[in-house]
Amino acid sequence: MNEAKTNKFSDQLHQAAAPLWQKSLHHPFITELASGQLPLTTFRYYLTQDTKYLEAFNQLHEKTAALLPSSQGELLLRLAREAGEDVQHNPILLQVDLTAGQIRQAPIAPNNYAYITHMEHQLSLSPAAAVAGLLPCYWLYDELADYWKGQTSPIPVYQAFFNSYQTAGFNNSTRLLIGLVDDLAAENSDLVKEQMLTAFMRSSRYELGFWQMAYTHQTWDDLEN
Ligand SMILES: Cc1ncc(C[n+]2csc(CCO)c2C)c(N)n1
Numbered sequence: 001m002n003e004a005k006t007n008k009f010s011d012q013l014h015q016a017a018a019p020l021w022q023k024s025l026h027h028p029f030i031t032e033l034a035s036g037q038l039p040l041t042t043f044r045y046y047l048t049q050d051t052k053y054l055e056a057f058n059q060l061h062e063k064t065a066a067l068l069p070s071s072q073g074e075l076l077l078r079l080a081r082e083a084g085e086d087v088q089h090n091p092i093l094l095q096v097d098l099t100a101g102q103i104r105q106a107p108i109a110p111n112n113y114a115y116i117t118h119m120e121h122q123l124s125l126s127p128a129a130a131v132a133g134l135l136p137c138y139w140l141y142d143e144l145a146d147y148w149k150g151q152t153s154p155i156p157v158y159q160a161f162f163n164s165y166q167t168a169g170f171n172n173s174t175r176l177l178i179g180l181v182d183d184l185a186a187e188n189s190d191l192v193k194e195q196m197l198t199a200f201m202r203s204s205r206y207e208l209g210f211w212q213m214a215y216t217h218q219t220w221d222d223l224e225n
Pocket residue numbers: 050053054057082083086136137138139141142170173207210
């Protein structure tokens with residue numbers, strides 16, 4: 001019998017989410033970014049929703065940090081500070097002429113709203129579940145960044161988007177957050193670990209849904225059909 005064990009909790013999470021992450025990697029949104037076929041309006045839709053997402057995601061770091069002992073909360077606050085800079089100075093928005101006013105006026109799309117609401121809900125379950133809900137955002141994009149290393153796009157702004165994820169700091173943040181999730185799993189009960197797994201898997205589904213949402217320009221009217 002194969003006795004090979006994955007004893008880190010994060011390895012279990014990774015294994016459970018891998019099939020979903022593969023679908024993200026090969027989503028038409030991504031393949032068309034690389035081929036240059038993705039309509040610019042679709043990319044602008046993605047950036048509009050993503051800016052809204054990143055603002056909420058940053059606040060979630062702060063809300064989660066407030067529930068953790070300061071030694072653990074400090075890491076989340078540091079990550080939020082770094083990510084906050086990226087949101088406020090995203091050169092890609094300038095390149096496609098997206099203004100803060102245009103982004104503010106666009107309604108949040110259903111999958112984006114559901115994803116953010118799902119992460120907020122974890123705060124009422126346990127701080128460990130809240131941290132686990134944040135992790136796919138980092139870890140999936142870290143794997144996408146590896147995949148994008150070899151990708152080129154004939155459209156300069158799509159190439160700039162690939163390049164924007166090629167930073168060592170980003171990889172380091174992902175490793176630190178994986179470490180925090182493993183520490184929290186070790187400190188918590190099986191019930192909380194189950195919450196962590198559920199939060200992680202749902203975030204992974206919403207990540208996949210985020211590409212589909214952008215690809216189809218999802219609106220609230222879509223829920224009626
Ligand atoms: C839907 C969505 N999911 C993940 C990311 C990637 N991401 C956003 S913030 C952050 C932390 C460091 O800046 C990372 C990795 C994204 N942009 N949009």
